[in-house]
Structures are given as C-alpha cells and as structure tokens.
Amino acid sequence: MKAYPANRLTLRLLTSILSIVGFFACSVALSAENIPPPATGRVVAITFDDLPYASEGSGISTKAAIDAQHRIVHTLRQAHVPATGFANEDKVVALGPVGPRLLAEWNKGLLALGNHGYSHFDSNDLNTETIEQEVVRGETTIRPMAASVGRAIPFFRFPYNHIGDTESKRAAIEKFLADHGYTLAASTIDTSDYLFNNAYERAFAKRDKAMMRRIKHAYLDHSRIQIAYYGELVRKVIGREVPAIMLLHANRLNSATIGQLLALFRSAGYGFVSLTEAQRDPAYSTPVAATKFGPMWAYRWARTRHVKVDGRLEQEPPTWIGAYASGTP
Numbered sequence: 001m002k003a004y005p006a007n008r009l010t011l012r013l014l015t016s017i018l019s020i021v022g023f024f025a026c027s028v029a030l031s032a033e034n035i036p037p038p039a040t041g042r043v044v045a046i047t048f049d050d051l052p053y054a055s056e057g058s059g060i061s062t063k064a065a066i067d068a069q070h071r072i073v074h075t076l077r078q079a080h081v082p083a084t085g086f087a088n089e090d091k092v093v094a095l096g097p098v099g100p101r102l103l104a105e106w107n108k109g110l111l112a113l114g115n116h117g118y119s120h121f122d123s124n125d126l127n128t129e130t131i132e133q134e135v136v137r138g139e140t141t142i143r144p145m146a147a148s149v150g151r152a153i154p155f156f157r158f159p160y161n162h163i164g165d166t167e168s169k170r171a172a173i174e175k176f177l178a179d180h181g182y183t184l185a186a187s188t189i190d191t192s193d194y195l196f197n198n199a200y201e202r203a204f205a206k207r208d209k210a211m212m213r214r215i216k217h218a219y220l221d222h223s224r225i226q227i228a229y230y231g232e233l234v235r236k237v238i239g240r241e242v243p244a245i246m247l248l249h250a251n252r253l254n255s256a257t258i259g260q261l262l263a264l265f266r267s268a269g270y271g272f273v274s275l276t277e278a279q280r281d282p283a284y285s286t287p288v289a290a291t292k293f294g295p296m297w298a299y300r301w302a303r304t305r306h307v308k309v310d311g312r313l314e315q316e317p318p319t320w321i322g323a324y325a326s327g328t329p
Contacts (some may be wrong), residue, residue: 029265042231044244044270045278046262047185048072049116051087051156052095052102054194054251060094068255069102075258076111082274085250086116086157087184089138100141101284107149112274113142114155116187123162134181140170152206155275157185161294170290186284187247189230191223191232191316193292197253198325204252211324216257218318225254225315231268234283237307243278244270245297 053065076083083105086158092099106113122137126134135156147155156177163184164170176182176250196219203211227244234242246265248254254261265272278284295311 002297016068018094040056041047041241041268042244043273043278044189044246044265045273045275046076046081046084046159046248047114047187048085048248048250048254049159050070050091050120051085051106051113051116051250052091052099052177054091054147054197054249060091062095062098064252065095065102066098068250068252069105071255072250072258073105075262077109079262080110081262081272082110082112084112084114084155084275086155087112087138088116088120088159089140090120092141097275098221100145103141103145103268105147107142107151108117112151112275112276113146113153114275115139115142115153115182116157117159119175120159122160123169123173124165128176131173132176132222135182147163152181154183155185155234156180156182157187158294161187161296162292163288164290165292167290170288183279184216185327186245186279188234188242188244188297189227189246190296191219191226191248193219193223193249193251193254195317195325196222196321197251199321200256200326201251202325205224215324216249216253218321219253220257220260222315222317224268227264227268229314230296230298233296234301235306235310237298237302237309238283242283243273243281245275245278247296266271 018278051069053068055059055061055064085103087103087106092103095102103113105111115135115138117134118140119134121131121134138156141154143153164173196215200212200215200219203209203215226277231244234244246261250260262272273325283301285298285300287304288297291300291302291303299309301307
C-alpha cells in the first residue's frame with residue numbers, strides 16, 4: 001500500500017472537494033478502528049466475506065484472487081472507505097504464499113481483518129465444541145498478522161450468518177466468542193451477490209462480454225433496490241436511522257463493480273464508517289433470537305421487538321439470473 005501525502009493543505013483541499021459531492025474523506029493515516037463518522041445521519045460499514053477469494057468448488061484461481069483483491073483494495077483505498085475483510089483460513093492455505101500477502105493489504109490503514117472461521121462451515125451442522133475449534137483455527141494467520149502491527153481481530157462473522165439454531169447453542173456461541181475477545185459481526189444489507197456472481201462466473205468462462213454487462217447491470221439495479229429496502233426496514237423496526245452494514249463477498253463480480261456499489265451508497269446519502277463505529281450504535285446491543293436461518297439484522301430485531309414485518313415485500317433477484325447461473329441457456 002502506497003503512502004499518500006497528508007500535509008494540512010492537501011487535507012484541506014481534499015476535504016473541500018469531496019464535501020461538495022457529499023462524500024466523507026479522511027487521511028489514510030487513520031486506522032479502521034478510530035476513523036470518525038461523517039457529519040451525516042446515514043452511514044454504512046462495508047464488509048467482505050470469504051477472503052482472500054470466494055470461489056465455487058475446491059479450487060481457487062491464484063490469478064483470479066490476485067486480480068480481484070487488487071481491484072477491491074485499490075478502489076477502497078482510493079475512495080478512503082474503511083472496510084473489514086473476513087477471512088477463511090482454508091482459503092488462505094489453498095493459495096499458498098499468495099494468501100497471506102493478499103490478507104496483508106487488509107491489515108493497513110482503513111482496512112481491517114475479521115475472522116470467518118477456518119472453513120466456510122455451517123454452524124447448524126456442528127456442535128458448540130467443533131464451532132469453537134473453527135473459530136480458533138480461523139485466526140491462525142490473521143491473529144499474528146494483526147498483532148505484528150499492534151492490531152486486534154475484534155469481529156467474528158459466521159458463514160451463512162448462522163449464529164445458533166437453538167437458544168442453548170446461540171448462548172454458548174455468544175459466550176465463547178466473548179471469551180476469545182470477539183464481537184459478533186452483524187449485517188443489515190444483503191444483495192444475494194453470490195448468486196449474481198455465479199452467473200457472472202459462467203459468462204466470464206464463456207467469454208460472453210454482453211452477458212457479463214447484462215449481469216452487472218442487473219446486479220447494480222438489485223443492489224440499489226436492496227439498499228433502499230433494508231434502510232426502510234431498519235427505520236420501521238428501530239424507529240430511526242441505524243448505521244448500516246453491507247454484506248459483500250470477495251468475488252469476481254464485486255471486484256468489477258465495487259466503485260459503482262460505493263456510488264450507489266453515496267447517491268442514497270450514505271457516508272462510510274468502520275464496522276467498529278457502526279456497531280457502537282445501541283441497536284446492535286439488542287438481543288437476537290436463535291434461528292436456523294441467516295436473515296439480516298432488521299428481521300432479527302423485528303422478532304425480538306415483536307414488530308410485524310412482511311418479508312415477502314423484499315424483492316428477489318431476477319429469475320433469469322438463477323437460471324443462467326445453474327446452467328440454463
């Protein structure tokens with residue numbers, strides 16, 4: 001990561017320019033943990049799961065992982081947007097020496113590392129002892145990497161957002177996460193990006209550039225709708241603005257659209273904050289009930305607060321995306 005100039009004149013000019021378009025700017029000398037929130041009531045924390053690279057099947061393309069991480073990290077860095085990347089240790093291992101090098105870019109400046117487990121496990125299928133082993137093994141690379149620069153790994157996010165399918169398991173998970181120094185990472189906006197990415201990967205493999213463009217447009221349209229939907233859902237359940245947390249995956253599609261995704265948030269009036277800053281909001285202290293599913297936090301809060309919401313109002317991805325991703329011509 002290159003060091004950017006940070007003299008007073010540069011900062012003053014940069015802040016003035018970016019404030020015109022309503023975007024919050026800050027010096028990259030700040031860390032992802034102490035960046036102050038922008039002067040707006042609507043903010044979002046950007047998060048990426050499945051670092052270093054999300055891929056279907058057992059193989060991970062080294063070139064694809066390097067290209068995707070370069071685009072994602074470069075765009076976030078250039079835009080001065082804090083973000084947290086949640087790593088699976090088995091994906092790090094699968095990439096050999098390249099894996100830690102890619103993660104190291106998330107251990108600098110406004111980017112931060114989080115634990116996503118050793119493998120992309122489903123907690124519904126495991127007992128609490130095995131889940132704890134997944135958590136501990138998941139920090140094999142990232143814990144010493146963060147410690148080497150005086151950082152901690154404050155967040156754990158469960159694959160599939162499965163945080164306990166029974167109340168006893170949920171409580172046990174909450175306890176051992178706290179014992180290991182973790183806060184459970186929440187998420188409030190989901191765009192089914194994995195499904196769009198599956199379609200995008202198929203078009204990429206076929207070198208069908210027209211279909212790739214069509215999928216990108218459909219994905220961005222759906223993301224715009226989901227950002228608005230989940231924002232309104234949170235306001236209905238909580239009764240006010242709550243810092244949003246965007247759930248993305250480190251995949252080919254998001255590497256190709258990250259700049260446009262950030263622009264969607266800006267156009268909707270959002271500034272950007274770290275995950276730490278977002279989860280300082282009291283709403284994230286609201287207890288969440290056990291469930292075998294992985295809904296976004298507004299649905300969980302609605303259940304806890306006994307607020308009636310109709311999940312059928314949420315728009316699903318276009319049917320042709322799923323059909324194309326599954327191999328239907």
